[in-house]
């Protein structure tokens with residue numbers, strides 16, 4: 001099957017590589033010639049590195065490069081069975097791309113969007129045949145991150161969903177199916193990892209280095225929240241938080257923080273700007289954490305129970321199955337354990353008590369426990385069998 005990719009930026013070029021590695025002929029389109037050139041050069045570099053490391057033969061690398069064809073119009077998409085869009089995150093632009101795309105593809109072609117935060121229903125509604133539109137959300141970097149969230153819109157036909165899932169499974173990705181709601185699974189459930197860490201810092205309970213140390217050493221997370229925000233970029237991370245919060249009709253649970261907003265406004269974007277929560281300039285000395293086990297455990301528990309609460313609430317609202325929610329967090333953001341399984345192991349009553357204690361102390365909606373946690377605790381049930 002031939003694959004079309006629209007947008008040759010960070011995500012589009014990665015997705016093109018993934019498809020070509022699975023043997024597809026790929027048509028990579030971008031309105032910006034420079035983006036196509038950059039993507040071609042970057043791919044050549046990646047291929048050379050993989051050959052050097054012995055992970056790919058010279059012939060395979062050559063084949064992958066040859067299968068990706070850069071194009072500057074939609075004409076080449078006529079034989080594609082699947083076209084995925086990965087352009088700028090703007091609903092109006094995406095809708096206009098989808099509506100004109102339909103004139104250039106066959107009747108059986110599936111149209112997918114890699115959007116992180118926009119409504120698939122709204123993108124699909126711009127098409128004559130909205131039933132063939134689906135969300136296919138890769139994670140960055142697409143060739144390395146195993147997770148792909150598949151998002152059927154209300155209009156998506158069930159066979160389109162099945163075909164899409166089969167195709168992406170065939171690309172050796174871990175797929176989960178999620179409802180078309182803000183943040184899908186990962187960008188919704190992960191909010192407290194950042195938000196509650198910032199809140200703990202704002203309250204002066206611990207500094208950033210200590211919170212990062214606790215989450216890694218005690219919590220078992222691969223990166224601490226502040227390190228990770230610096231890695232993602234405070235502009236991107238803040239915008240995702242703000243988008244999710246707005247899209248949930250300003251549910252206070254997702255409220256962004258002034259701390260991160262100010263970081264963004266100051267241009268302290270993280271690694272990419274040389275300074276974020278930490279200083280990345282040459283010779284900068286990293287702050288030392290205060291390795292207090294009791295404080296560390298309290299920090300981890302507070303962030304963890306908020307994450308578990310989000311996972312429980314996503315399950316309660318049928319955003320995805322319990323298995324898919326756990327898979328999404330382990331394969332999309334490398335959590336050491338699925339949150340629902342983790343809650344089962346810790347004890348749901350204990351998680352609920354922790355949240356109720358916070359709610360009682362703060363009287364803030366961000367600590368309101370999901371009714372599913374309360375039900376599971378009341379009946380002594382677990383999330384996973």
Ligand SMILES: NC(=O)c1ccc[n+]([C@@H]2O[C@H](COP(=O)([O-])OP(=O)(O)OC[C@H]3O[C@@H](n4cnc5c(N)ncnc54)[C@H](O)[C@@H]3O)[C@@H](O)[C@H]2O)c1
Nearest residue numbers: 007008009010011030031032035086087088089115116140
């Ligand atoms: N970067 C991430 O971490 C990430 C992760 C998952 C999903 N996404 C989503 O993927 C999409 C792309 O993000 P990105 O980070 O790759 O962006 P990017 O800025 O790196 O690349 C976007 C590319 O789209 C091109 N483009 C813009 N308008 C176009 C049009 N009308 N037609 C064709 N090409 C056009 C641009 O020239 C650019 O090369 C967004 O919807 C984003 O939300 C991003």
